[in-house]
Structure formats: C-alpha cells, structure tokens
Amino acid sequence: MPYTEATLQLLSTDGTLVESDRTAEYRALVDRLTDDHLRLFYREMVTTRRFDIEAGNLQRQGQLALWIPSLGQEAAQVGSAFATRPQDTIFPSYREHSIARIRGIDPIHIIELLRGVTNGGWNPNDSRFRLYTLVLGTQTLHATGYAMGIQFDGKVGTGDQSADEACIVYFGDGSSSEGDVNEALVFAQSYQTPQVFFLQNNQYAISVPVVRQSRSPLYLRGEGFGIESYQIDGNDVLISYAVTRLAMDEARAGHGPRFIEAQTYRLGAHTTSDDPTKYRESSEEDYWKQRDPIARFEKFLRFRGESDSFFEQVRQEGEELAADIRRKTVELTPPPMDVIFDHVYTDAHPVTAAQKKWLQEYEASFGGQA
Amino acid sequence: MPYTEATLQLLSTDGTLVESDRTAEYRALVDRLTDDHLRLFYREMVTTRRFDIEAGNLQRQGQLALWIPSLGQEAAQVGSAFATRPQDTIFPSYREHSIARIRGIDPIHIIELLRGVTNGGWNPNDSRFRLYTLVLGTQTLHATGYAMGIQFDGKVGTGDQSADEACIVYFGDGSSSEGDVNEALVFAQSYQTPQVFFLQNNQYAISVPVVRQSRSPLYLRGEGFGIESYQIDGNDVLISYAVTRLAMDEARAGHGPRFIEAQTYRLGAHTTSDDPTKYRESSEEDYWKQRDPIARFEKFLRFRGESDSFFEQVRQEGEELAADIRRKTVELTPPPMDVIFDHVYTDAHPVTAAQKKWLQEYEASFGGQA
Amino acid sequence: MTENLSMAKAINLGLQRAMREDDRVILMGEDIGTLGGVFRVTEGLKNEFGENRVLDTPLAESGIVGTAIGMAMRGYRPVCEIQFDGFVFPAFDQIVSQLAKQTSRHQGTQSFPVVIRIPYGGHIGAVEHHQESPEAYFAHTAGLRVLSPATPSDGYHMIRQAIQSNDPVIFLEPKARYWPKGDVDFDATPAPAHQSRVVRTGTDVTVVGHGAMVAMLLDAAEVAAGEGISLEVIDLRSLSPIDYAPIIASVEKTGRLVVAQEAPGQASVGSEIAATVAEAAYYFLEAPVLRVSGFDTPFPPANLEGTYLPDVDRILDAVDRARGF
C-alpha cells in the first residue's frame, strides 16, 4: 500500500479530522480557513471533475484528439494550488486542470491544446500558470531556473511574504525517473531556490506501476538530495493545502526548496487512448474509489453542517461549466495557417518569412479552382 | 570538512588501526589479508603514482596532448579494485590507472589514449576492465545494463560467489549531478542489479568544489534512491578494500546494488591543462597532503615491521615502470589512417568503404610529389 | 506463408520471430510489457517471453538506451522502444556520443547490435512532440544505421534485419502506416535492408521518399498519371546509408528528381539526397533537384498538420516545377 508511516494526513477517508502531534502545525493552518475557503476547495474539485468528464465525452464524440483526465487527483491539486500566493508561479505538468482554473484560465484553452488548435493556450505571464509541458520532467528545470531568477531579483527572504515569491512545479511518479528531474533537484538544492517540487504519485506512469520507478517511497528521493521532503495523503485536500502552504512559505522566506510527494490515484484512464483494464485490477480501483478525495471532503463538509443547497449549487455550477465548455468546443475553429510561421522566432527571420509567403501564394494559386 | 560522523575508516592518518564497533566487520576482512596482499596494495599505489608522475613529465615534454593524473586517489582505487573478483566487470571513469594495471592492462595503452593514438586502447572483454569514458556519467548506465545482463544470464545469487558476477562503476563528485547517473541509480534499484556505484569524491570537478554539486553528503544520494550507501575515508586503502569487498559480495549474492562515496582528494591538477592555484588554497592542499593515502599506508606497513628493502624494491619497480613507459611512449607511432574507417561499423558499410577507398587513392595521388 | 496484416502487427510478428530465433534479443521500453506498447506493437510478447526479455523500464529514455548499451557489452541484442518521436531526445547523448561511437572506440573487440525503434511522423492528429520526423539527426550521425519501412512486408522483414545487424540501428516506424494492411510473405528472402527500391516505374520525373511519404508519392503518381505525367517512385527504406544506385539510374532516365519528406528541410536527409544526386547525376539532370519538406518550423498544432506536411498537391507542384525547367 502506498501510504507509509510517514504519510501526513488530516482528513480520514470517512471525512473526520485525524488528531496527531505530527500534524498539529498543519491543523492550525486549516483551522484558520474560513467556511468560504473550504467551500471554494470543494467547488473547484467538483466543477473540475465535471469538466473532466465533459471533456472525455467530447473526445469520444470526436471533438478532441485526446483527453488527459485529472480524475482522482483533485485534492492534491486544489489543496496545493490554494496554498500558493498570487505572486507565486506554477509550473504544471499536463493534468493540472483545476489549478489552471484556480489561476483564472478558462479551461477552453486546455481543450484547445488537446483539440490541436494550439501548442500553448494562454499567456503564462498573466496567470503565472505556465504552459503545460508534454516532455516529461523538463518543466522541473524551468521552474528551478525561474526560481533562480526570483533570487536574482531579490524577491525572496526579504521578510515580506506578501512581496516575496516562490514557485511550485508539478510532476508525476513516472517522470521522477527522468534525468532532468534529478538535475533540477541538484540545482535547487545547490542554489537553495525558492521552490516546491510537488510529485503527484498517482501510482502509474501509463501502465507502469510506481514500483518500477522506485521500490522505496519517492519522498525519500528528495531527502537524498538534501531537500526537506514530505509524503502526504494526496486525496486529502486539507493536508495538501497545509503542507504546501508551509513549504511555499519556507521557500519564499529563503529557506530553500521543499519536496512533497502526494499519494493519490488516477481513478480513470491515463488518457482517452488508454485502457487501464489491461494493466490493473478492479480491486485496486475499488480501494482507491473508497478514498475518493471529493467524497471524503463532502462528508467532512456535511459533518460541519454544510447544507444540501450548497452541494446542489456546486453541482449546478459543474453542469454550467460543462455546458459552457461543450458550446465553446464545438465553436472552435482551426487556427490560421500563419500560426505555423509567426512567433517561431521573435525577431524577423528570412526563412520563415519566405516559407510563409510561399505558402500564401501557393494556397492562393488554388483560389480559382476551389 | 568532508569527513562526517558516517565516514568509515580503518586506518588513521598516522598509520594506526582505528578500533570501532561500527567497522568490526570490515576489520575482520582486513585481518584476513596476508602480508603479501598488503604489500600488493602498497606496490600498486606506489608504482601507479610513479607512473602518473612520469606521464605528467611526458606531457610537459610534448609527448602527450594531455595527462589526467590520479594522484591522491590511489587508496580509493587500489582498495576497491582488489575487492573485485576476476569475473567481475569494472567500468572506469578516466582516472583509474591503478585499476587498469591491476586488471592486467599495460598502462602504455592509457598513454596511447591521451597521446591521441586511439580512442579505446584495450580489449575490455579480456580484462573485464571496460574502456575509459569521457562523457561524464554515461558509463554508470552501461554498468547498470551490463549488470542486468548478468541477471539475464543467471550469474547472480546462485550461492556460488566464485561463479556469480557483479560489476562496479567509478564516477566523480561532479558527475554525480548528471542526469545519467541518477537514471542509473533508478534502474539499478528498480531491477536490483548486482552492482556497486563507487563515487570518488575528490572534492572538485575541475575548479568547482563539491559543495556546488551538493550541500549535503553525496552518499545520502544513494540512500534517497533506496540503495544501501556508505561513506568511507577514501584515503584509507583498507576501508576501501573492505567496504567494497562486502558490497560486491552482497551484489553478487543478489541483494541488489550498493553505493559507496569515497572521500578523497585530487592532490594535483585536474589534468595537465589545469592550474589549481586559480581555485584552491594551499592550506587545503596541505590538509590533504597530511592525509596522503600512500604515506599513511607506508607508516602502517612499517609499524607491522615491513623492511626498508621492501620499500626500496617497490620504489625501484616504480622507476622501472616509469622508464618502461617513457621508452614505449617515444616509440609510439601514429595509427594507420584505416583506423578512421575500419570498425565504425561491424558489418560492411558502403559509405565508409567508399570514403576509405577515396582517401587511399587521394593519398596515393601525392605519391609522386612527396 | 503470406498474410494480410497491418504494419503494427507485422513488426510485432517480426519481433516475435527474432526473439524465438535468438534468446539474446531483449525488448525494452516504456509500457511495452503488460500494455504491449501504446501502439500495441509489442502486444503478447511479454506473455510469451517473460519479463526478463520484455522489460517495462523506468521512465527514462537515456536510461533505456544507456542500459541497452551495457547489455550489448554483455552480448545481448537489445531492441529499445522510444514511445514517440519527440521523446528520443533525452536519450540523444547516449545515442550520439556512446552508441554511435562505441564500435569504433572498441576497434573490433565489441559490436553494438542495439535497435532503437521509434514510431515517427505525422498524420495522426496528435499533440506536440507526437508527430515529428527526427531522421536527419540520426542520418548525420556516423556509426548509426537508419531504416524506415513503408509497408507491412518491410516492417516484418526489416525489423528482423535490423535485429540481425551487428550495428546500431535507428528503426523509424511511420505511425501513419501502422494500420493499413498489406501482404506479408513470411518466407520470402527480403532485399538487403540498406537498398532503396523502385515501387512504381515511370519516365517523366523521379520522386523519392520514405516512411509514410511513400504512400503519398504513390497517390501523387496516380493523380499525375491521370494528367498524363509518369512518375517513377522510389522508396528509400534506408536513410543511412542511402542506396543511390536506383535513384541515379532512375534520374538518368527521367532527368528530374523530387525528394519529399515530412521533416523540416534545412540540413536534412532531403538536402543530402539533393546535393548528392545533383553531383552524381550532374550530366543527366534536366532540372534542379527539388525538395518538398515540412516547413522549417516546429511541428504546428494538429489542426494545421495538413497544411504543414507535404501532400499530394505539394508534391505535384514540385513535379510541375521540375518539368518546367
């Protein structure tokens, strides 16, 4: 089982808070959250899941080439995302849909990426949510370099947490084996960058179980690089929030990088191209379904007295989001062909200019026949 | 200071044996060594150092393009090399001259490499000492793959240590930052390969002190990957022998990989192109000179009653080796131009064949004019 | 025996036969075991040969190729799968600095029969890094052989030849051709893998290409034939070395050559062919060698791949221009 002695947890599977000395400082942070905060956590998890399901449907209906669901990983993502401050920069992998939304990105832009309309999708300097990165692990180095830039700017450790910055980078259990991730840990520890490494251990890299990447817990990897590391129950939105919150505060304060391994589970397929029945047992899926991050948090909120109408309202929001996405998706049009050439370089470039011109003239030459 | 609480040592700087519970099992191994063994350790260290000095001289006299000295690292190398069995395979970096000699390679072949006569130098299948590798860290993956091959062959964990095999790979503190080394650790732990990672931490990667690679001890890196790891006093030939010996035995027995960090020091320049006064203090060099692996072991042998005539004999052997190398070096001739083309491919290849023929005819066309 | 198969299945059977014939053949890669690979090319092989011969590796491409090199040193013949074209670059150092140079470095004491299979090329509407054609990088690298089958039959036979080769082989599998079926004669004696092949004879213009481009060239030849233009189509099959004899023989007849490829044109395999044929067939060419390539840009979003990749029209446009000289 993925949970170890070291796994930090605040919210048990049945939705009750777990008391423990080891988690007292995290509990204190959570106790400071208002009802509105907690509702927000819930709302983001639920609406993202609804969005995810809709996107999967759209794919099956031929509207998308592919969909990459985040189903099951909502707590790890939503909790950690809310732990960042607006000035912090987020480097996602390719599954952090809820975080994109939290950072104000209309998820239609994610749809655009997976529909093949764009290779980017949004302005990462506006949202401080960088672009999705498909070559596994490469973004960890970008995050480290960015964090070094924060240091050059003197925006770390000034004592003013509202001005200081840090960044957080997401990657998977499979990706942790890539050389780049390890080099990012080396650089981060060497330069003591203001940065959190957030490993979503969803137990699989496509079909390959995490044990193939490592027979020992992955949070120890961070320790080995001399980085303070934590293993958390990634299906507990509260611990994800609290541990990330403290780690980001430490990073911002100039105390160097932190590493968090969130134990979670990819409840669905790797992508819509994937068939998980080929490589995993339904008993395992059942085990994890009982640990569903949303169900657990809903129980918690209900214990706290949250009303049916709230849950109904959130459900409704999810439906609206899904409808909105569906409408926007079918309205999407292919990009103009200039996208091939424009912005390949920032400065003028003779080859792309000439090829763009050639293509325009070539296409125009069909004008009469079309 | 590079030594930590964890550093294993048997022989103190003053040449006396250190008693400690923690090192008892290593001490037992050393106690089993005969006088002849110990003399061999000494002989290999001294003659290699003499060879190293001669090669440096040859470089200064224009006989070599470059020399890469192993000065100061003899104990780490000689001790660990004698810990292997003949059936084990050694993957060197580019500084393991004593190990090459122990594996029966005439060091003139190393000279050939650094003179630019060859890119290889010996038949690694004869010596089970693989070729020097200049792209840092890449050999760690080759060693892991080789060790996987040992597993496929069923030559591990049969209970017969005289038939089972393992391999050992050498790399530096700087190289430990390369992605490849970390991927090698991932594969090794994942497949539980029969293999020892031997990190010679000589405190520098050319001019860069090890603290730039890691602020925390490097043996912990191995631990983080779930590999049992040791830090040893790399200037103590006895602990190098003993810890490696046990680690190799464990590997051969099928108990998976081991990781050894040997704290040592590059007493001279990185290569003959390098000027260490640019980046390090003489006080630091003095500190390490007092920890010279050879002086220490000589004291130990003298305490044990080794006679002057032995030391004189070894000195003499060193002189002979130096003279032999000098003579062979000046006799070296450039390789035939066929070396450019032959063996680029194993099977026949039209392009190299045609280019070889072209060059032969082209060179022949100057025949009349020369 | 002859069967009508997809190339994916043909390569699967080629791998299976190679593994049955030689137990030193080891498959390794991401998701190739239990899952059978994301394109199912290794389906069933782990079941037949076990996890010591079909390795689901950790997720690290340099690790895959680097350990394969070590296995070759131990006498094995590893066949690595890189999941998609765009993911071969983390392994580039091990391929270029190690695999490609090892044989020469060892001067006859050790061979490196490592095959690296890479599904490549466009036409599948996929996201970034999943539609690239990286062959130029490998064709430029001495010490490698580079093959690309265009048909199920070549898929079956050439993967076996690649595995039998004692040299490192980059084996580029055109994704767009994984599923169309074709006849595979399992008992045929295949042509040597490095030979290019005339797949349609013609008299007016020679057109050459490889991988998925071959089917496109054949389509173009069909359209051209309707317009009374006769194209001779050559399937390169081997991108390094390139077998120029049939190309030059063809150009001696047609006087005109168009080279088509999906990869960006600059410093590419297409450049190499154009330069070499312009020199070798200097007295026969009646027009410059024209090249049709992907544009010199990153592979665009999938919606634009039809515009980015050479198609029948762009090939025929070049044919027309060649005829215009």
Added chain:
Amino acid sequence: MTENLSMAKAINLGLQRAMREDDRVILMGEDIGTLGGVFRVTEGLKNEFGENRVLDTPLAESGIVGTAIGMAMRGYRPVCEIQFDGFVFPAFDQIVSQLAKQTSRHQGTQSFPVVIRIPYGGHIGAVEHHQESPEAYFAHTAGLRVLSPATPSDGYHMIRQAIQSNDPVIFLEPKARYWPKGDVDFDATPAPAHQSRVVRTGTDVTVVGHGAMVAMLLDAAEVAAGEGISLEVIDLRSLSPIDYAPIIASVEKTGRLVVAQEAPGQASVGSEIAATVAEAAYYFLEAPVLRVSGFDTPFPPANLEGTYLPDVDRILDAVDRARGF
C-alpha cells in the same frame, strides 16, 4: 578604438560589454566563474559581476540549459557555456524540444533570448569528444539561430549580437581560432549577424565555409593564386539562417562552388548549401557543387585529425575537380 586581440579575449570583452549594458545578462556554465572557463573566455567576469551573474553551475548540461530557459521566462538573458562540443548532447532535449520550440509554443507572449556558447571543432589535438562540429544538429532544428565567428572582430561583435537577439542562439566558437590575433574595432557598427561575407574576391571558383575553415579557405586561396587560380572566399558566419545572396551572387560570377566544413558530410550544413545553391543558381553553375567534409565516421584519435579534417590540399583537390567539369 581598435585593438589587436585573440578571439578568446574578444569574446571575453564582448561578454563584458553586454553584461555592463544589460544587467539581465547572466553567464552560466561549468568552471566559468572562478576559473574563467577552460578556455579563459569568461576570465575576470565573475570578479566584476559577482556570482549571481556569473554562475559556476553543477555539472549537468541539461540542467544548465533547462534552468536558463526558466530564467528567460523570468526575463533574464542567460548565456550558457557548454565546455566542449561533445558535451552538448546531454542538453539536447532541452535545446531541441524546449528552447527551440518555446517561442512558438508561447505564440508571442514570451521570448527566449538564450545564448548557448560552444567551443567547437578540431585542430587542437585533443581526446575524443573535444574536437567535434555539431552544427548540423542545430541547423536542422527550427527555432534556433546558429552563428559561428571566424575572426576576433566577429567574435566580439557577434557575441553581442547573439545576446541582443531575442531568439535562442547556438554560438559556435572555433577553438582553433581562439588564439590567433586580429584587429577588433569596438566602435564599429557590425554587419547583421545573419549575413555571410565575401572575405576574398576571386573569379574562378567560389569556396564557402565557417569557423576555423575560413582561415583554411583563405590559405587555399593563397596557394591557388600562386597557381593562377582565383578563389572567391565566403565566410558563412550564420549557419541558420544561411544568407545565400552573396553566395549566389558569387556563383553567378564563378559558376563553381566548393563547400568546406569539418563536420561529417552526410545530412549536414554542407549538404544544405549544395542543395540550395544547385537549385537557386541552376542556370549559372558550370559544375556540380562539390563538398569537402570530415569523413562520415566518428572523430578519430587526435593523431589522425590531420587526415580526417579537410585541409588546403583537399580543398584544392575539390577546386580542381570543380574546374574539371
């Protein structure tokens, strides 16, 4: 002000000036700080600018380029040093899949002004991996610019232009030309970096090359002149994009072109030039474009580099062959 300097010193001063003018310029690499780089190109800069602007990095090339990309995202202009040509490949994925594609991926929202300096090429008698010419890999990669100065003056000005460029630049420094001195006019207005340049006019045959090959071509021209043959020598300066106008203008005059490079010939920059000029100057060429390259083999042991690398004789042999058509 004009000074007589080595290229190593000229680039050093170019870096210094760039860093003084723009404090977002950051140098990073192995041994570039305290030591000043193994070729001393960054000597003194850490002293002047401090360790936050001249970074001795951990020993990891992918890490260097990957973090440089992140710094660029933060608005910095990193200049990375790769210690030797043969050690750029561990960074290849970050260069090809990330750096080269980021600008396009960002569609105008972010520039990537990252310079990667690489000492390259042979003639220094060094061990394996220290004498290579990897330019084809970069010239093939859309999204990169590739520059190579051949003189101290270009060293000084082109490194500044590379840093000023808002695009990723692979800056190839010919090691063989690090030490010969030449005049550098610090106040001159340099030609745009992407322009090729006629460095010796002639009438019989055009010869083009880059980096260390330019001096070789000039030597060849001198020898040829003694034999009554007039060579026009062109220094490419930019390998991507290539500025063909002066080359084609020259070929229109001479009718003959020889392209020389140290790199292996297959699918190389030389192939690209030969193919393009054969097409663009079709009506003017009186002979095929001939290429003189390193052989298609790994770089041999240093004792054989004189045989491996194109030299004056091999260039003149090609010139003779071109004239023979």
